[in-house]
Amino acid sequence: MDPDILRDYVSEARELLEQAQSDALALECAPDSDAVLASLFRAFHTLKGGAGFLDADALVEWTHHLEDLLDKLRSHVLPVTPTTIDVILKGLDVIQCMLDELGRGVYPNPGPSDLGQRICALASVEDVHTSPPESASENVRPIAEQPTGVESAESGTLQAWQKLKPDGKVGMYVERVSEGKDKGAVCVESASKAGDDAAFDTISDEEFEQVLDALYGHKAPGVVPPAERRVMDSQVASTTVLPGALPQATAPAPVTSVAAVKTERPSSTSETPESTLRVESARLDSVMNQVGELVLLRNRFLSAMQTTIGEHEDLARIAREMDLTVNDMQSTVMRLRMQPCKRLFQQLPRVVRDVSRQLGKRVNLQIVGEDVEIDKKVVDALSAPLIHLVRNSLDHGIETPADRVMLGKNEIATLRISAVHLGDKVRIEVSDDGNGIDAQQVKQKAVEKGLIGQEEAARLTESDAIDLIFRPGFSTNDVVTEYSGRGVGMDVVKKTTQSLRGRLYVYTNLGTGTTIAMEFPLTLAVLPVLYLRLRRDVYAIPISSVSSLIDVDPQRLYQVQGRALYQAGHEQIVPFVDLGEILHQRPIELGTEPTDGILTERGLLVVSEVLGNEDSVVKPIDFLSESHWYQGATLSGKGEVVLILDIANLKHSQAEPKRGVA
Incomplete structure (x- = not known):
């Protein structure tokens, strides 16, 4: 495997996988949403296409099974139920493991057979009330005795097909690219030599997917990763499938990236899309360090020139301009490191869903401030601590539905995750409307575990007692479970917060709930x-x-x-x-x-x-x-x-x- 192509695919596929998980959870809340179903289907189709280019057969097969299942859901042959969502989410977990293997440079192993059989069983359900859909390959015939405009260096490299569109136009399709040739992209030109103006016919996502499946079967290339795009000099002259009547000279069209989850229709206006460049975070860190050193040099220069700068107007002006330029450069580089909190929050709905179901609790998750930006280092470091805080609220804070009803509360608890800008800081909060923290119980448990003595416990204020939950080895649970009882987790939350120059606050009211807030500087550089x-x-x-x-x-x-x-x-x-x-x-x-x-x-x-x-x-x-x-x-x-x-x-x-x- 080409390491550059592999790195780009894995990076973009992980982003696509995160979006697919969000779509799956959204589908559970809105099972009739065709838009969500289409987005989720495209995610699997795109993952399969990139895996096919890498010859990762196990990943191709696994995503194809999930794609079949999604096809049943979006055609409404199979209803969306919690069971099907469970299967989809577990299937995404398998894809995550396969991507981890690809990231290590090894081909992934096949997925678990029992889960694969469940997916295939669901995907094999037939709707007896609906006639089978017309195959995408029907009404597609070989182009016989018509020049295609493609001059191939090797016979059989390309095979073109045409299909009569409802509006009477003829679409041209590429069937395959032979093994060993560059798979970047291909072009078919119309045989029309009438000199008419170029006419483009847009095909829908569904039509494109059907044609790919009809032509490629289980190894449809889907969408080409950007790192693998090439111009096929010896085989073809441009880089896309162009339906409709075209003159021979045509310009290449862009190929969609594997990370593009939502596909936009071409607009009637000629808008130039915003270009992006994927850069390794280590390079950004290096640039940020150099800018930091420049800031220090600026400070030393201004300090050294303080005694003489007032006597030289030109020197004072240059110093002011240098100060402004360094500040602008510093601000620009810092913005490059900023990421939206959505990257931090998007894993939490899955955590809440799984844990609440395991614990038999009903929870309404509210997420606010996904667009708030924060330093990438905070996003990377805070993922595990934030998950622990959420699990802690679900396990310790929120009561069971029966207990909540007895207390006069709504049986559906509320868990709120929020982010907000506070000047030059970002505040992230995890709030629940559970039973709150009992300071007396915390002191008693700390004494029992030998973390503090009786005399020290008696002197502690309520605030100091609550701070004990961040001591290593502290837990209020006597029984070790999957989510608590080991006395680890909250101390990691505190250490991580401090390592990021952050502050940790706990606000609690017995019987009404708890809020744990973390404040971080906008940038750590x-x-x-x-x-x-x-x-x-x-x-x-x-x-x-x-x-x-x-x-x-x-x-x-x-x-x-x-x-x-x-x-x-x-x-x-x-x-x-x-x-x-x-x-x-x-x-x-x-x-x-x-x-x-x-x-x-x-x-x-x-x-x-x-x-x-x-x-x-x-x-x-x-x-x-x-x-x-x-x-x-x-x-x-x-x-x-x-x-x-x-x-x-x-x-x-x-x-x-x-x-x-x-």
């Missing part, structure tokens, strides 16, 4: 930061976590049950976080030492001085023993290494023993 000074050391914090800058008034500082609180406004009481106490083991002396206050989402952060803001490129610092205090490190405009503080972890660390940081 470049981070705007605020520089600050603690005595002689310089640090940075993400600007996204800063609410405002305030003057610190010692008269507004209070001690309540051993906790330092600050009155930031008339009705705003926030935690007081002394950075000197945490990092230097020596509190900042208010009224004696210079102080500035930074109001953050976690409280008032007290520092020696606020220095200014700058775009930064974050580098990992896992080698530090106190790395949980920091998000990473960056280079300032002066070329100094600066640690970026993690405000949330600093707040939790305030009461713990500290060791100084030089």
Whole structure:
């Protein structure tokens, strides 16, 4: 197998498979939708065509069986039922495994025989009330003694057929391309030499599929993958099947990509389709890293020129233009990395369907914000944690229909997945209207499992108790099931969120439901930061976590049950976080030492001085023993290494023993 062709096919086929799964689930909700049936049928037909070019016979056979089943459904010979949807979804799982094998460079093994027999049994159902449809090959006759306009370098390479259309026009069709020849695309030209204007006759998707099946049988080539398109110089002159009367000189028509799930009819206007280019993500990452380095160089240049730039008007203008250009470049490259949350959410309907049926629960899934864009790294990393959150809601949060009725709730629970932009962040929420989280039960289970002691449990607030669900090894289930009880999962959710510079929030009301929210920066490549000074050391914090800058008034500082609180406004009481106490083991002396206050989402952060803001490129610092205090490190405009503080972890660390940081 050609590795380039294989890579392109597998990549596009996976996208097509995701769409097919969405169509199958949509079909269960709208079984009479001919549009969904047609889309799903085309997906299998296209998958089969690409597999045929790769000689992946097992995949060709499997998709052909599913295609036969879909043909029965779209002709309404077979009704759409949960059983048929189950079979289709399991068939898609088999295709996924086959694509994984192709991705490893090996031909896939045949699918499971028992499932294959079920698919064939369903596909073999006949409608006794309907006469058999006219074969696509009927009324198709060889072109006898008529010049086809095709000059073949080798006899028998092409065989053309014509079919009389209802409007009286004659369509030309290619029967086959011989083995060993380039299979990119072919052309048949009309024998008409009357000099008439070119006339194009559009055929429907169904007609095209029927002709392919009639001519190729089980190994119809379907749609040509873009990587395999070639111009057949020695055999033909252009690249499509052109029905109708045409002059001999005809232009090639585009061949549909395997990833094109929905086929658009050619419009009457000559619109040029938007061109796309598939690029490896590693190349985008490399470009983003280089842009990040350029941002750092820009910062250093502006810092170095600060003392002299005011004296030279031309130099100041060049510096401003360079700043704007770098910002535009940075913004453009960051947009290249953005992907819609639909890529993250589209797997969830299948998860909800399977798990809710296993647990005997009825759930209405609502998905909001599929068009919200977020960094590709977040999309890739958040897939498994998001699935766990959904399973957790279904298993722990949502009650059985009988219990919900007893509680006066609708027996159909609501599970809502949403994404929304919040300034320079994206917030993703998983909400259910289940029984909520019992903080007392969580503390009791944590004590039983030895995660905390009785005394510590007694001191925990409700919020701190709920945070225990993210401890490794914690689970409220005593019995291990397929979905819970092992004490793994929620800790992975928290670690993944933190690794993506995100924040995790839990909102719960006992008896009414739970919402778990995750907030992430729009992009992970470049981070705007605020520089600050603690005595002689310089640090940075993400600007996204800063609410405002305030003057610190010692008269507004209070001690309540051993906790330092600050009155930031008339009705705003926030935690007081002394950075000197945490990092230097020596509190900042208010009224004696210079102080500035930074109001953050976690409280008032007290520092020696606020220095200014700058775009930064974050580098990992896992080698530090106190790395949980920091998000990473960056280079300032002066070329100094600066640690970026993690405000949330600093707040939790305030009461713990500290060791100084030089």
